[in-house]
Amino acid sequence: MTANPAMTIEQVEVRCDALVGAAAGSLAGDARAIGDELLAMGEAVLEAWLWSKGREPTDNQTEGFRLLALHRQAAKGDPSFNACRETCREIVYHRNLIHFDEKLGDADRTARMGAMVVLHLALFVGGKLRESGLGEFCCSSRGIREGARVAQERATSMTQEI
């Protein structure tokens, strides 16, 4: 297991934007590969989160998908991570829709929609990573925390002055 995921979160965002913005109908031909890519990108996002926390991403699978196992691992001890639980399940769902659509009749739209779901996961986790130094992303109270820190610094400063 490498500490460097196959893609960074920023690269995932760029790739998702490209898929969403691709010309109409152009994704159908490669839809099955794109379906697998959606899963891989989701995994890369969660791997980045786990490595940032000093935890080795699991290779296990939940319900047949590593992405779901990674989500479960990431959410352990971090309830706010459950805010992306269904997002991960939707990625799996879109990948499955493509794979079980034998004629790929709706594959272009499904792949595009799947990319939007992966983008949401990337934005959510990317935001959490940026904010992790300030506390929980969900329900965070940066103002209060900063206020408390500033108040403490002022109190210390005043005590020293006195």
Add this chain to the structure above:
Amino acid sequence: MTGKHKNVAYYPGCALEGTGHAYNRSTKAVGKELGLGLVELKNWNCCGAMEVKNVDPKLQTYLSARNLAIAEEMGFDTVMAPCNGCYHNLKKAEYDLANDQPSREVTERLSSKAGHKTYEPGKVETIHALDWIKDSIGEEGLAMRVKNSLKGIKVANYYGCMYTRPRHIFPEKDKGPGSESTSKPHFMDDLLAAAGAENVDYPLKTACCGGAHALSDSDTSTKLVLNLLTTAEACGADVIATECPTCHSGLEMHQVRAEKVLGRKTSVKILYFTQLLGMAMGLSPKAVGVHENFSDSMPLIKEKGLA
């Protein structure tokens, strides 16, 4: 539909007195139109929202428990909270008081200090506005009252992240047919479909809106909201229906901000589900507070014959 929630205590919460006033207005208007009794809690306080919970979760439990104690004192066994944050916090308090001794001790101590009875878990059931209408009137009852069908309006139902999470504080959900699902919530879909709306399959219905960071980290929130909006549009939605004032305000504000800061314009409209239901029952846009929304949905409302 059980008819069991026809008369309930009403806990609007802080947001519905401010940015979510349209939700307050439309909830009351819909309740009145449906003949449902809503009695606002006397002297209610903040549920502990996000800030208190982050600093001291047990204090949040007490704050929510005090509201439940007031409901009990007023003779109600059910309190309805339309805001996802309030609904979540009251449910969490109920769970913590039933399962966490330190939470019970803190609530007991603070209740005694404040001079009111300590809330005992199990006395008052907390429900959401969706449960309230679904259980008391149901889809059939609602369909019978529709005067202006929402037919032709494609709706993406957006539930946000707190309505179903964490699963363990919602023991009544995931109980099979008729109950709400935590993985695929559908109560709002059911009610709006009964009013004639065409629900689209929206894959981000429980995804994060970045609401907690609407002010402190606007860029992340704007990108998250923009993705919610563009995905809804890609699903073919004319409207995103909301059932949480934080989500609603975030969607409206960041829709504008996405255009200003990122140059990304989206045209999907954002309305509370109670506003859509109210207009379907023949109430005017003003009666359900459309004029209090940040975004302008009137062109669509007129085009669809709801005004």
